[in-house]
Structures are given as structure tokens and as C-alpha cells.
Amino acid sequence: MSEIILHNYFRSSTSYRVRIALEMKGLEYTYVPHHLRFGEHLEPSYLAVNPQGFVPALIWNDGTLLVQSLAIIEFLDETVPQPPLLPADALGRARVRMLSQMIACDIHPINNLRVLTSLRTLYGAGDDDVANWFRHWVNETFQPLEKILAESKDTGTFCHGDRPGLADICLVAQVVNNARYNVDMEPYPVISRIAAACLELPAFIKAAPKNQPDAE
Amino acid sequence: MSEIILHNYFRSSTSYRVRIALEMKGLEYTYVPHHLRFGEHLEPSYLAVNPQGFVPALIWNDGTLLVQSLAIIEFLDETVPQPPLLPADALGRARVRMLSQMIACDIHPINNLRVLTSLRTLYGAGDDDVANWFRHWVNETFQPLEKILAESKDTGTFCHGDRPGLADICLVAQVVNNARYNVDMEPYPVISRIAAACLELPAFIKAAPKNQPDAE
Structure with missing residues (x-):
């Protein structure tokens, strides 16, 4: 048994998700920063650790490499097991995974830095175009997400009842990321309240981007 | 207890994933097709079922709505429980979820119809541009995925040992989808062998797009 190491980047919202889970579980870890904008994640030394470079x-x-934030958190x-990040019942787990994946599959990948960079290089997108793209995909999912949260008796102080879990982790990381692109949160009172x-x-708080050692 | 209903579309690779899981579990279901290219998933009658329209x-x-293919399959x-789609051990489950999410988060959402349509409407992308975009994001993930599968002792006849599971479901749905955009599979012998x-x-076979009632 040796230490737990987290390769991450303060601003990466998927890194933020994993940091929250580590903090909630009370796990100590060594923070290894990789500056995405400088391409440090694509250096051979890091690709030898994680072939995907993410x-x-x-x-x-035990030395095992784990990637993909939701897989790591599960x-x-x-x-x-304590405190649990998923409900005890199968339908509850399905609901929390659904809410999580609405963010993790339907928003984040399309708004990831590599995609935004491709819009610039392939199609000459400027800062406004990129911001509009980002906001569009957030709104496309936040509208049904708000409706699902507002209308469900399963929603409590948090996305599922009165205990924070996997869906809240994804939601907060996205909401914090949204602020960089001035997403209007007015239409999302339930999401805002939970965040x-x-x-x-x-x-x-401890896992927040601004509180990391590599924060600018 | 009433019947299980699957709202889906023959060509949708996320629908294909769920169909495979239903078949593996031996669950009978009623197939309700929604033709995505005609926008049938955005009609009010369907949005009343699923606010996200996906x-x-x-x-x-029991009448509960479940969305997001990986959440549904879990x-x-x-x-x-039989046959299991995830391994019995936590590290094995993490590996299978990782492989699944490499496809479900890092390829599929960026190549989804709504994103490809946005490239056309926002940036005037043509058929060749869209095909290049599709192939680019497949290759960005298939390269490390091939490496991970080729180098791991956990890889067997299937992605994880000798029993097909969640990762294989995601892999096959992606490989079948790739054929529509002529992705060169030559660099991916392990992925091809597993598929x-x-x-x-x-x-x-039973769940394959071409074998569905709405197949064209």
C-alpha cells in the first residue's frame, strides 16, 4: 500500500468531481498538477501513465491506474462506503446515475477544451462563438434537468434526498464551470439552490478550483 | 407490474446499447420507434414522457422513466443479475466502467447527430467535414483504447475476461456506428477482434440496428 496520487488540473471540472469525492471520503492524496493549456498532459512522461492523456x-x-471521473468515483x-455517494435502492441509483450522466455525457464532453479548440482551428470560431457554443449545450441539458429536479419528489436539499452524492458532485462542477462563460442561471432556481x-x-469548498495549489 | 417499453431508434448507438442489455438479460419489451431525422423525439407527446427528448x-x-443508456444498463x-454485465470485484468494475465511459463520454456525445447538425448550421460544415470530425474523435479515443486493451492481462475474448459485458456493449455499438463514416479499423486489431x-x-445480433422494426 502506498499513497493515492491524483493527476489533475485545478480548472478541469472532471478533476473537480474526483477531488470532491476524495474529500467526502476523507482520503488523503498527492496532488500532481498538469497544466492543460500548456499541453502538459500530452507529454510522453504523462502518456506513459495514462495513454489517453486526460x-x-x-x-x-496498489498502483492501479483509474481514469474516467464517474468510474473513479463509483x-x-x-x-x-461511508458516506455513500449513491442511494441504497436500484431505482434511486438509476436516478442519480441518470442525473450525473446528463451532465457528464450530454454537456461536458461537447464543451471540453479539446472540442472548443477544434472549433477555433477548424472553423475559425472566436471567443464569442465558443462562449455561445458552451452556453447552448449547457442550456440544452439544464432545461430538462431543472424540470426533472423540480417535479420529482425524490429531490430534496440535494439532487436525491438530503444527502449530497454523485449527482451533486457533477452538478456543482458544471455550475462552477458555467461561471467562466457567463451562463445565465436565472432559469434554473432548483439547480442553483442545490449548488x-x-x-x-x-x-x-476544499476541492474547489480556486483552492488548488495550481490555481492561477 | 406492466410491460417494459423502450423508446428508441434503430440507428441510435445508445439505443443499441440498451437493446443488447435487454436481450442479454432475456427481458421482453415493447419497441417504440422515434425517427430522429424527422424530429419525432422533439414532439410534445414524447417530451411529456422524457423532458430531454432523447x-x-x-x-x-412499475412505470418509472429511466434515461441515459449506462444508467439504464446498470x-x-x-x-x-444474470448474466452479470460487470465484474464482481471493485477494480474490475472500475476498469469496465472506464472502458465504457471512454466511448460513452469521449466519443459518442461529440459525434451525436445534434452536434453534427450544429456544425452544419453554425459553420457550414459539409458531408466531408462532418465525416472527418466523426473519424477524428473516434481515433482520438480508439488509439488509447486499443493500447489499454492490448496491454492488459485483464483483456480476454472480450474487453474484460471471457464474458461479454458493459464495455463490450459500448464498444460494439461504436464499431457498428463507425462503419457509417468509413472509420479505418486497420489500426485497431484488438477492438476489431472483440467486436x-x-x-x-x-x-x-438480435439488437443490431439492421434487425429492428424501424430499420430502413
Whole structure:
């Protein structure tokens, strides 16, 4: 058993997700920053660690490489069960995974830096075009997400009941990221309320981009 | 308890994933097609079922709406445990979820019809541009995916050992989709071998796009 290492980047919202989960589980880890805008994640030394060259990548204490933020978080939840990040019942877990994947599959990948960079290089998109693209895909998913959260009796202080979990982790990381592109949060009172509740909790604060060692 | 209903579209690769899982679990379901190119998924009658307007959406036999293909498949796996679609150990599950999410998060969302359509309408992309975009994001992930599968002792006849599971479901749906855009599979012998092994199994054949009632 050796230490847990997190290869990550302060501003990466998928890194933020994993940092929150590590904090909630009370796991100590070594923070290894990779500056995405300088391409540090594509250096051979890092590609030898993670062939995909993405952050976050977690080196578990037995040396195993884990990538993909949701897979990492579910692993942490199975390995360190308290506090649980998923509900105990199958339908509840399906709902929390659904809410999480609405963000993790339907927003984040399309708005990731590599895609925004491709819009610039392939199609000459400027800053306004990129910001509009970002906001468009957030709104496309936040509209149904707000409706689902507002109309469900399963929604509580947090996305699912009164305990923060996987869906809240994804939601907060996206909401914090949205601020960089001035997404109008007025149409999303339930999402905003849940994000605000999370951002009062120590794990979410400690894991926040601005509180990381590589923050600018 | 009433019937299971799957809102889907023959060509949708996320629908294909859920169909494979339903077949593997031996679950009967009612197939409700929505023709995405005609916008049938955005009609008010369907938005009342699924506010996100996406397929697949599964109505479970208690009436609960389940969306997001990976969330649906994990629910099916928890509810009907045999045959298992995830390994029994936490590290194995993390690996299978990682492989699945490399496809489900890093390829599919960026190559989804709504994004390709946006490239056409916002940037005047033509058929060749769209095909290049599609192939680019497949290759960006298939290169590390091939490497991970080729170098791991956990890889067997299928992505994880000798039993098909969640990662194989995602892999096959992507490989079948790739054929529409002439992705060169020559650099991916392990991925190709695994996909071929899957495509000999009855569940994968029965769920294939060309074998659905709405296939053109």
C-alpha cells in the first residue's frame, strides 16, 4: 500500500468531481498538477501513465491506474462506503446515475477544451462563438434537468434526498464551470439552490478550483 | 407490474446499447420507434414522457422513466443479475466502467447527430467535414483504447475476461456506428477482434440496428 496520487488540473471540472469525492471520503492524496493549456498532459512522461492523456487520473494505493471521473468515483464509493455517494435502492441509483450522466455525457464532453479548440482551428470560431457554443449545450441539458429536479419528489436539499452524492458532485462542477462563460442561471432556481447548498460543505469548498495549489 | 417499453431508434448507438442489455438479460419489451431525422423525439407527446427528448428512454415495469443508456444498463444489471454485465470485484468494475465511459463520454456525445447538425448550421460544415470530425474523435479515443486493451492481462475474448459485458456493449455499438463514416479499423486489431466475437452472439445480433422494426 502506498499513497493515492491524483493527476489533475485545478480548472478541469472532471478533476473537480474526483477531488470532491476524495474529500467526502476523507482520503488523503498527492496532488500532481498538469497544466492543460500548456499541453502538459500530452507529454510522453504523462502518456506513459495514462495513454489517453486526460486528467483526472487516479493512481490507487496498489498502483492501479483509474481514469474516467464517474468510474473513479463509483470505485471510491464501493471501496470506502461511508458516506455513500449513491442511494441504497436500484431505482434511486438509476436516478442519480441518470442525473450525473446528463451532465457528464450530454454537456461536458461537447464543451471540453479539446472540442472548443477544434472549433477555433477548424472553423475559425472566436471567443464569442465558443462562449455561445458552451452556453447552448449547457442550456440544452439544464432545461430538462431543472424540470426533472423540480417535479420529482425524490429531490430534496440535494439532487436525491438530503444527502449530497454523485449527482451533486457533477452538478456543482458544471455550475462552477458555467461561471467562466457567463451562463445565465436565472432559469434554473432548483439547480442553483442545490449548488449553493453543496458549496457550503467543507468537501466541496476544499476541492474547489480556486483552492488548488495550481490555481492561477 | 406492466410491460417494459423502450423508446428508441434503430440507428441510435445508445439505443443499441440498451437493446443488447435487454436481450442479454432475456427481458421482453415493447419497441417504440422515434425517427430522429424527422424530429419525432422533439414532439410534445414524447417530451411529456422524457423532458430531454432523447432516446433511449426505458419505461420500467412499475412505470418509472429511466434515461441515459449506462444508467439504464446498470439498473438492469442490478435488477436482473444474470448474466452479470460487470465484474464482481471493485477494480474490475472500475476498469469496465472506464472502458465504457471512454466511448460513452469521449466519443459518442461529440459525434451525436445534434452536434453534427450544429456544425452544419453554425459553420457550414459539409458531408466531408462532418465525416472527418466523426473519424477524428473516434481515433482520438480508439488509439488509447486499443493500447489499454492490448496491454492488459485483464483483456480476454472480450474487453474484460471471457464474458461479454458493459464495455463490450459500448464498444460494439461504436464499431457498428463507425462503419457509417468509413472509420479505418486497420489500426485497431484488438477492438476489431472483440467486436467480431460479440457480433456472433445472439443478443448482439438480435439488437443490431439492421434487425429492428424501424430499420430502413
